[in-house]
Amino acid sequence: RKEVEQDPGPFNVPEGATVAFNCTYSNSASQSFFWYRQDCRKEPKLLMSVYSSGNEDGRFTAQLNRASQYISLLIRDSKLSDSATYLCVVGYSSASKIIFGSGTRLSIRP
Amino acid sequence: GAVVSQHPSWVICKSGTSVKIECRSLDFQATTMFWYRQFPKQSLMLMATSNEGSKATYEQGVEKDKFLINHASLTLSTLTVTSAHPEDSSFYICSADRDSDYNEQFFGPGTRLTVL
Numbered sequence: 001r002k003e004v005e006q007d008p009g010p011f012n013v014p015e016g017a018t019v020a021f022n023c024t025y026s027n028s029a030s031q032s033f034f035w036y037r038q039d040c041r042k043e044p045k046l047l048m049s050v051y052s053s054g055n056e057d058g059r060f061t062a063q064l065n066r067a068s069q070y071i072s073l074l075i076r077d078s079k080l081s082d083s084a085t086y087l088c089v090v091g092y093s094s095a096s097k098i099i100f101g102s103g104t105r106l107s108i109r110p
Numbered sequence: 111g112a113v114v115s116q117h118p119s120w121v122i123c124k125s126g127t128s129v130k131i132e133c134r135s136l137d138f139q140a141t142t143m144f145w146y147r148q149f150p151k152q153s154l155m156l157m158a159t160s161n162e163g164s165k166a167t168y169e170q171g172v173e174k175d176k177f178l179i180n181h182a183s184l185t186l187s188t189l190t191v192t193s194a195h196p197e198d199s200s201f202y203i204c205s206a207d208r209d210s211d212y213n214e215q216f217f218g219p220g221t222r223l224t225v226l
Contacts, residue, residue: 043203043217102153
């Protein structure tokens with residue numbers, strides 16, 4: 001079983017739609033959680049960190065459920081520029097390394 | 111702040127040659143840097159963790175004699191792909207850890223390696 005699992009998609013939704021991504025992780029010792037965005041042939045860029053209390057940044061909302069080892073990302077009022085691959089990332093502070101999920105491709109159509 | 115650069119951004123080389131990729135943290139000191147590889151339509155796979163002043167820690171299945179890592183200073187780590195072969199063609203990305211307590215990593219723009 002992969003350490004971090006995501007639905008690969010692709011998700012193809014119209015502009016303005018709300019879209020949700022899910023991610024599960026297998027190691028209960030995980031301590032930090034992130035969503036990264038990666039555009040084609042570019043490096044990943046941090047979209048937002050994910051906290052136990054949930055957090056929101058504009059149109060983006062991230063949630064963490066430690067009991068279920070589940071992370072989510074919600075994008076409201078999607079824009080064409082949101083088209084990218086979204087990577088769920090889990091960190092272990094003892095090793096200082098992070099593990100990437102395989103990514104979910106999102107395509108927003110006009 | 112937290113800018114990481116990589117050089118070169120792309121390289122094409124003949125099979126059997128060695129290629130060196132540099133990763134620099136421009137505005138912060140990075141005790142730890144990471145090297146990833148990404149094949150088309152796949153996610154990033156951690157190759158090794160590079161610690162300043164000590165030997166790198168390689169992930170399972172990554173040959174340390176083929177992928178030489180040197181972390182000579184707090185702002186520079188290098189990855190040398192020795193005797194490169196076509197199957198080494200990939201997107202190599204480095205990252206630097208600014209705050210080891212939080213695992214937030216900042217990524218370089220990547221190096222696209224093509225081995226003919």
